[in-house]
Amino acid sequence: MKEFGYERVHDVSGAVALLGADPDARYLGGGTNLVDLMKTGVERPARLVDVRELPLDRIEDTADGGLRIGATVTNSDLAAHPDVRSRYPGLAQAVLAGASGQLRNMATVGGNLLQRVRCGYFTDTAKPCNKRVPGSGCPAIEGEHHNHAILGASEHCVAIHPSDMGVALTAFDAVVHYETADGPGELPIASFYLPVGDTPHLETALPPGALITGITLPPAPVATVSRYRKVRERASYAFAIGSIAAALDVRDGVVHEVRLAFGAVASRPWRAHEAERALTGGPVSAEAFAAAADAELAAAQTLPHNGYKVTLMRNLVVAMLTELSEEAVR
Amino acid sequence: MAPAPSPTYSAITLNINGEKHTLPVDHRTTLLDALRERLDLTGTKKGCDQGQCGACTVLLDGRRAVSCLQLAVAAEGREITTIEGVADGEDLHPVQQAFLDLDGYQCGYCTPGQICSAIAVIEEHAAGWPSAATQDVRPEAGATPLTAEEIRERMSGNLCRCGAYVSIVEAVARAAQAAQSPSGGSGDGIGATEAEAAV
Numbered sequence: 001m002k003e004f005g006y007e008r009v010h011d012v013s014g015a016v017a018l019l020g021a022d023p024d025a026r027y028l029g030g031g032t033n034l035v036d037l038m039k040t041g042v043e044r045p046a047r048l049v050d051v052r053e054l055p056l057d058r059i060e061d062t063a064d065g066g067l068r069i070g071a072t073v074t075n076s077d078l079a080a081h082p083d084v085r086s087r088y089p090g091l092a093q094a095v096l097a098g099a100s101g102q103l104r105n106m107a108t109v110g111g112n113l114l115q116r117v118r119c120g121y122f123t124d125t126a127k128p129c130n131k132r133v134p135g136s137g138c139p140a141i142e143g144e145h146h147n148h149a150i151l152g153a154s155e156h157c158v159a160i161h162p163s164d165m166g167v168a169l170t171a172f173d174a175v176v177h178y179e180t181a182d183g184p185g186e187l188p189i190a191s192f193y194l195p196v197g198d199t200p201h202l203e204t205a206l207p208p209g210a211l212i213t214g215i216t217l218p219p220a221p222v223a224t225v226s227r228y229r230k231v232r233e234r235a236s237y238a239f240a241i242g243s244i245a246a247a248l249d250v251r252d253g254v255v256h257e258v259r260l261a262f263g264a265v266a267s268r269p270w271r272a273h274e275a276e277r278a279l280t281g282g283p284v285s286a287e288a289f290a291a292a293a294d295a296e297l298a299a300a301q302t303l304p305h306n307g308y309k310v311t312l313m314r315n316l317v318v319a320m321l322t323e324l325s326e327e328a329v330r
Numbered sequence: 331m332a333p334a335p336s337p338t339y340s341a342i343t344l345n346i347n348g349e350k351h352t353l354p355v356d357h358r359t360t361l362l363d364a365l366r367e368r369l370d371l372t373g374t375k376k377g378c379d380q381g382q383c384g385a386c387t388v389l390l391d392g393r394r395a396v397s398c399l400q401l402a403v404a405a406e407g408r409e410i411t412t413i414e415g416v417a418d419g420e421d422l423h424p425v426q427q428a429f430l431d432l433d434g435y436q437c438g439y440c441t442p443g444q445i446c447s448a449i450a451v452i453e454e455h456a457a458g459w460p461s462a463a464t465q466d467v468r469p470e471a472g473a474t475p476l477t478a479e480e481i482r483e484r485m486s487g488n489l490c491r492c493g494a495y496v497s498i499v500e501a502v503a504r505a506a507q508a509a510q511s512p513s514g515g516s517g518d519g520i521g522a523t524e525a526e527a528a529v
Contacts, residue, residue, distance in 0.1 A: 001358045003338035003356070003358065004336075004338060004357055004358070005337060005357070006340065006357045006401070006403050006404070007336065008404070031399055031400065031401060032381060032396075032399050035360070036380055036381055039379070039380065046335075046336075048357070048401075050404050052404065076459070079459070079460065079467075080458070080459045080460070082469045085460065085468050085469050086468050086469055086470065089466075089467050092467045093467055096460060096461055096462040096464075097462050099487070100384065100487020101394060101450065101451065101454065101484055101485075101486075101487050102384060102387055102394045102395050102396045102447065103381060103396065103399075103487065105390075105394055105395050105450075106395050106396070106399065106400070235482075235483075236462065236482070236483050236486035237486040237487055
């Protein structure tokens, strides 16, 4: 690990001023991803600004009936919060599906959004990787890619975003709030992560030096009937090979409102707009669910070893919506 | 203008098992290495050193955390409890006693981490925290019993290469039951009954 300076801050403006536009400085939250990447030399910051003690650890109601979640709220506190569990149960489930009890106690909401991909070529500094060293190539395309992207990837990078929490936040239209030296700003989660294109090293639309201060969940009555399901290669404590956050409101036998987001299929949590459009106003049946999944997955571009994800996601959509429809009839 | 170079080491004071220890550290030092290499608290074990095995689990402000991904400098000001600090003098912690009574280990290397984690699991469950094994996470669904399935999910961050999981689950269930009924009755707690029945 490269040597680094360390400073602990207690107010947001101080944090932003300290980090400034120094490209070699990083904010430190729980450290569960950053410290790991520093050990392997993927991240080599010259300075860490420790933001864990910033007063951003609250979960509060917003005036319009949504929730505001501070950036330093831990994953554990987010998943345990009664309002999250009651109003956005799919979000609580997504957070609980990630990592382990120890890591959820350390990890923060802000850090979760900014975690890096777990692609084996990205994490091995002896290998080329366009995300780590722009222009060096993407060995995953010809190599080990059984858990790589089927949607929205490019010839430059096929890594998937590893977050579970982000998938639920995407289904519920979360807004990310940040602070820079020039003042506060916000980004809807749909435009928070940049398309891969030919710049896989540019991951988010945050301005340089920006500090995430929190996220807002807009009010979403549909989210009270929501779930998250994660498929992985062992029963617990593993990254997804495919996951889904879904919410469903059925009225008079017709889909009134539906939310669908996929995890582990793209460089970012993937909102399934095509499937939602196909379902809304239509019947509640396994055939309709499968047709909607097919509409979304028609754009899938598979590699030799990840084609199974198309079938997996199709099955997840049908199973999840079938389950929710039994709960959602009103 | 480039920022002035910051020092890469600090003198820090760590509060460990109720005692203050002041030591200079290179910022790269993890809490795990500070405990083992600098303070001779070798009960906390180094397994993978990358947050994947749980052998280095300690309690930070009462919550379980992996000390291999925790920078020592960032742990200043927090209450750190290691396996050396969980017993009450010569009286073992109920979780330690349950692991002993039920052989919740084989080689013992992962055991300090398992025990620190289990202490926290029992508290998290008592506080009403759901897990990924909880069928309905909504608070109106009520508390979920600490079944064997719940224990396995909640303890999944602690690997045991000997595969002593069957006895570990039993020990956690026994200790949780003891925590619910301090008199230490045997076998009629929901969690213990189900977990032990699963053995």
